[in-house]
Amino acid sequence: MTRLFRIEKAEQLADKVYQMWVKAPHVAHHAAAGQFVIFRIDEKGERIPLTISAVDGDSIRVIFMAVGKTTTHLAALSAGDSIRDIAGPLGKQSDIKKYGTCVVLGGGVGTASLPIIARAARAAGNRVIGIVGARNASLLILEDEMKAACDELLISTDDGSKGFHGFAADVLKQVMARETVDCVWIIGPAMMMKVTSEVTRAAGIRTYVSLNPVMVDGTGMCGSCRVTVGGETKFACVDGPEFDAHKVDFAGLMQRLRMYQPEEKDSLERYHAHTCACKGGDHHA
Amino acid sequence: MRIPAPAREGITMHDRPVDQRIHDFAEVDGGYSPDEAMLESARCLQCKKPVCIRGCPVNIDIPAFIREIAAGDFKKAATILKEQNMLPAICGRVCPQEVQCEGECILKNKERPIAIGSLERFVADWERVHGMVLPHKKTPSGRRVAVVGAGPAGLTAAAELARLGHHVTLFESLHAAGGVLMYGIPAFRLPKEIVKAEIEAVLSLGVDLKLNHLVGRSITTKELLNFDAVFLGTGAGLPYFMGLPGENLPGVYSANEFLTRVNLMHADRFPVFDTPVKKGSRVVVAGGGNVAMDAARVARRLGGKVTLVYRRREEDLPAREAEVARAKEEGIEFVMCANPVQVLGDQVMTGVECVRMNMCELDSSGRPEPAPVSGSEFTIDADVFIAAIGQGPNPLLIGELPELKRGKRGNVIVDEDCRTSLRKVYAGGDVATGAATVILAMGAAKRAAHAMDRMLRDE
Numbered sequence: 001m002t003r004l005f006r007i008e009k010a011e012q013l014a015d016k017v018y019q020m021w022v023k024a025p026h027v028a029h030h031a032a033a034g035q036f037v038i039f040r041i042d043e044k045g046e047r048i049p050l051t052i053s054a055v056d057g058d059s060i061r062v063i064f065m066a067v068g069k070t071t072t073h074l075a076a077l078s079a080g081d082s083i084r085d086i087a088g089p090l091g092k093q094s095d096i097k098k099y100g101t102c103v104v105l106g107g108g109v110g111t112a113s114l115p116i117i118a119r120a121a122r123a124a125g126n127r128v129i130g131i132v133g134a135r136n137a138s139l140l141i142l143e144d145e146m147k148a149a150c151d152e153l154l155i156s157t158d159d160g161s162k163g164f165h166g167f168a169a170d171v172l173k174q175v176m177a178r179e180t181v182d183c184v185w186i187i188g189p190a191m192m193m194k195v196t197s198e199v200t201r202a203a204g205i206r207t208y209v210s211l212n213p214v215m216v217d218g219t220g221m222c223g224s225c226r227v228t229v230g231g232e233t234k235f236a237c238v239d240g241p242e243f244d245a246h247k248v249d250f251a252g253l254m255q256r257l258r259m260y261q262p263e264e265k266d267s268l269e270r271y272h273a274h275t276c277a278c279k280g281g282d283h284h285a
Numbered sequence: 286m287r288i289p290a291p292a293r294e295g296i297t298m299h300d301r302p303v304d305q306r307i308h309d310f311a312e313v314d315g316g317y318s319p320d321e322a323m324l325e326s327a328r329c330l331q332c333k334k335p336v337c338i339r340g341c342p343v344n345i346d347i348p349a350f351i352r353e354i355a356a357g358d359f360k361k362a363a364t365i366l367k368e369q370n371m372l373p374a375i376c377g378r379v380c381p382q383e384v385q386c387e388g389e390c391i392l393k394n395k396e397r398p399i400a401i402g403s404l405e406r407f408v409a410d411w412e413r414v415h416g417m418v419l420p421h422k423k424t425p426s427g428r429r430v431a432v433v434g435a436g437p438a439g440l441t442a443a444a445e446l447a448r449l450g451h452h453v454t455l456f457e458s459l460h461a462a463g464g465v466l467m468y469g470i471p472a473f474r475l476p477k478e479i480v481k482a483e484i485e486a487v488l489s490l491g492v493d494l495k496l497n498h499l500v501g502r503s504i505t506t507k508e509l510l511n512f513d514a515v516f517l518g519t520g521a522g523l524p525y526f527m528g529l530p531g532e533n534l535p536g537v538y539s540a541n542e543f544l545t546r547v548n549l550m551h552a553d554r555f556p557v558f559d560t561p562v563k564k565g566s567r568v569v570v571a572g573g574g575n576v577a578m579d580a581a582r583v584a585r586r587l588g589g590k591v592t593l594v595y596r597r598r599e600e601d602l603p604a605r606e607a608e609v610a611r612a613k614e615e616g617i618e619f620v621m622c623a624n625p626v627q628v629l630g631d632q633v634m635t636g637v638e639c640v641r642m643n644m645c646e647l648d649s650s651g652r653p654e655p656a657p658v659s660g661s662e663f664t665i666d667a668d669v670f671i672a673a674i675g676q677g678p679n680p681l682l683i684g685e686l687p688e689l690k691r692g693k694r695g696n697v698i699v700d701e702d703c704r705t706s707l708r709k710v711y712a713g714g715d716v717a718t719g720a721a722t723v724i725l726a727m728g729a730a731k732r733a734a735h736a737m738d739r740m741l742r743d744e
Contacts, residue, residue, distance in 0.1 A: 001445035026495075026503045035502075040460055046550065046559035047460075070559055085460040087497040216550065216560070217468075219499055220460045220681055221522035226533060233526060233533070238681055252533050256634060259535035263561035270556050 004082035008059055014134075016066045017109055018075045025058040027088040033120040034094030034113075034210065034242050037062065038218040039074070040085040046070055049215045049237070051187075052089060052113040060086075063112030063141065069267040076275070090218045093239045095208065098125040100182035101173060104150070105131040105168050105196065107188025111141055113210055117185055118149035124185075127151050129175060133168030133188075136202045137161035169196040181205055186245060190254050197245035207245040211236045215257055227253050303614050307585055310472040310553060313611060314378075319359070326355035329399050329511075332391065336585035337401060340389035342728030343376075343441075343531070345369045347386055347401055354404060363412035366405060367420045371444040372437070372483045372727065374413060375466060377406025378475050380724045381605050410531040413479070417486045419654040423450035428741045431456065432492075433500045433513035433682060436464020438518030438714025438726035440487050445734035446516070447490040451741065454512070455492050458499040461549065462488075464520055469541070469576065470584050474608075478683040501682040513744075514709050514737045517697060518730060521715035522679035527571065527672050531628030536563055539578040540572070547583050565589045565669025569637045571625050572673030576720075578609060580671045581617045591617045591667055596624040596642045596655045602608075620665075624657065628670055636666045678716045694719055703733035711737055 009021040019148045027037055033054045037060065038047045048070050054061040066075040077083075094117050102121045104114045110134050114265035122128045130150035134140045135158045147153045155163030156171045164171050168188075175181060176199070184207045193209040200207045213225040213236050220238035227236055234240065299315035300306075317325065320362050329351045337347045348364055353362035357460035366373045369568035382388070382402035390398035395594050412418055428451045432443045443455045461467050466480045488494055500509055500519075509515055524539030526532055543562065546552040550560035568584040570577050573595035584591045593612070595602060600623045602609055613619065620639070627638040641661035678695045690698045690706035697712040700704055705712050711733040714726030 026498055029505060030505065044551075085462070085501070087458060087499060089502050090499060148567050159455075191584045216542060216545055217459060219522070220679060221468075221524070222545050223524045223526065223539040224542050226526075228533065233528075256533065256535060259563075260561050263555065267556045267559060269563070 007077055007079055007081045009081065010078050010081075012075075013063065014139045015074075017063065017139070017141055017204045018066060019053070019058070019061060019063045019112075020074070020077070021059050021084055022086065023059050024086045024088075027052070027086060028055050028058050028060050029087040030136045031055050031060060032093040033096060033117045035089035035091045036189065036241060037086050037088030037219075038090060038215065039070075040229070040238045041077075042084045042124065043072055045084065046199065047085075047087075047216055049090070049212070049218055049241075051210065051241075053115065054116055056285045063109060065109040068264045072268060082103075087218060088277040091237060092239070092244055094120065094185070096120045096124050099127065099206070100126065101180060102126045103131060103172060103181055103184045105133070105172055105184065105188075107133045107168055107186075107192040107196070108135075108139065109141070110188030110192070110210075111146070113187045114185070114222055115142060115145050115149040118146065121183075122149070122151070124199060129154065129181075131156070131168050131171045131175070133157070167196075168192075169199050172196065172199050176200070176203065176205075178208060182273060184208070185210070185242075190250055190257060193245065194250035196256075201230050201246050208242045209245040209248060210241045211243060211248065212241070213253060214259065227256070300611065303616075306473065307615050310586060312476050313473050316410060317403055317407040318408075319411070322354050322404055323357060325400055326351045326404060328392070329355065330392065330431060334392060336389040337399075340387075342385070342724045343370045343731055345386075345405070345456050349550055350408060351399065351401070351404060354408060355551060359408055360415070360418065362408045363418045366408055366417050368679045370727070371420075371441065371487050373405050373482055374409030374479045375437075375475060376698040376724055376727070377402050377404075377409055378479075379470060379722075381722060382413060383606065385724070396592060402493075409483075409712045410479075413482050415480070417489075419486070419489065420448055422448050422490060425452070426450040426741060428452065428473045429454070430514045430516070430737065430741075431500075431509055432516045432518060433509070434464060434518040434520055434714075434716075435462035435484075435494065436518055436520050436714065436726070437723040438467060438520070438716075438730040439464065439516070441727040441730035442713065442734045443492045443515040444487045444490055445731055446737060447487075447492050449734065449738045451513075451738070453492045456498045456500050456504070457494065457496050458498055458503075459549070460496055462496065468545040471544065471548055471577070471579050473582065474570040474579070474588070484518045485492050499681070501685040506682070510709070512709075515711065516730070516733055516737065517682070517705070517710065517712040517716055518714045518726070519679045519682055519716045520726075521676040521720040523677040523695075525672070525675050525677060527625060527674060529625060529627055531630060531634065532672075534628055534630050534634040535632070536565070536630070536634040536668055537628055537670045538563075539568075540576045540671050540674070541676060543580055543671050544576070544583060547587070553587060562587070563669050565667065567667040568592070568665040568669040568671065568672045569625070569665050570673055571595075572675070573597065574673065574675070575604045575608060576676075577673035578604045578612045582612055582615055584669065584671065585615050585617060589669065592620055592667070594620045594623050594625060594637075594639055594665070596622065597652060598622060598644060616695040622655065623663075624655070624664065625670070626657075629664065634668060634670060636664045637670050638662055638664050676715075676720045678719065683716065701732070702736035703729055703734065709740070
């Protein structure tokens, strides 16, 4: 009865950023741009949502940053290890249509969600411009893949170590000054999505953000991921995860994202203490 | 007057002492010993025309299994139970027998009704220890049936269809089968190893369980409709919120979320288990049903001082009387005729503002319609608020089947045989009725399974 999901490839992409290919045919055969999966690593694990970043045959790719206990544990797994449960694909697909010119913009690990959207948008006949932002050049991920998926790729780093010196939002402004933009996806940390989506508001450009609230079941049964969009309560897991950026109550989202911060800190400290005791202390060096 | 269960005369169940049970999630009620079960069974009049069966949604031959207990043949009693009910240890614990079989028992007017639920539970618990009885299975029909949702309805439909010889694939979106039996009902009312054992018995009939499969996503509706017949038992999983200001503040939960975190994810044992929950020091629960009682009693076990706020009168509480009595014993404060109007706080919640309710004319449910008394607002300090005001049918899959006729509240419309408006597609349980009981879902699932069997054999 118990079926485990085998990790086929696991590697580090940047500081604290990891990618993992896992064999999960029921997800891979039905996944589309914008959807996510719920992982539960083992019997004691929590259920965490991860965006489906790519699909190949029976396998899916997820990319994540090791920030809490579960993602740190996930980062410590290697090819040949297994994930206890993978549910999905969950959530609605990206609203891919022929818009004209689309921009897909990613900040940090949010970039992981872009290639699958870029490819789908391009397949639908759009010209796709990719904008990838990171704090510095060493934190940039998926550059080659984005280059291949987009008609044009622009890069920004906060410290100027690669591409434009500044924020991805500034690059978006430059693109908007240069040409007509019809649809934008902005994916990254909540604060970055909030700030960056202001760039397109005045121009009335259709803009989507992919939200990452705390989830439990991921199927619309608990309401943990509720977020206010256009004055209405929506469940990110079934009504999203992508929403009209200009209608999202980001302050409410960020407030709920902070809800378990003390518990997350405890859990991570406990995990580090445990792994250090078990594995000689260098496991997560 | 409500009579708390432990105060009934004669052989009753044994509740663990309050000061012990509020510190853990072990079962409250200890159950019968063999001697007690035989003594209680001996009271049964073995009516020629037993009315108790009329009260049983799954038609258990009640006098027959009780007769075997009285005779000391517990295995035979289990065999009789299993003929009609694959989940007896569960039903013995969570069925509202007082309004079903026991409510019909003619002894209720003389002394007290036979404790049918306790006896069912006794037999099922005995069976689990001494080896599960498996009912007969018909020869394979060669027909493939999909059952969606592994809660009480889905498990029952799957078991029945497998017994009737069909190949059953049972889809469940969570990582464990059981539905509300696993995520909703707390372990102190329904221990999870008991649920798992009865699910194993269902699976051993040859049911193919697919966990982590959300139908409509992990398999498409088109793939679903390729099965020879489909049963939808997707339940009432959509939590209702009250629409209050402040309802999205950290610390505010739907009962579904609060209970899922603890019952399914074991947040009570955080950080050994990874899922956290806010263990409020002062908790307000809104609602008066069994789910509200469960949420309140879980919050109590997590160490909180718990206040339950209900908009109607105590006599209107829809929860089982025994569970209300136990909640009170455990120190839950009941504030009746009051309704939350606002969750207070900034960044985190600090309290719940409520308003007193006046009971006015009778409404369509035959109960007085509550109306807020203006100017009667009062505040209960709290760091956790749980809305337990009901759940609607899970809209996800049924929303992907636009041809499926649905009622005003989103429920799937079915006929007496649980047939939907879509050919080959049947539905039963909360998805059709709205939130109701485990046993009503099971009764519907059995009717559906037999109707599906007739359809599959006629075709």
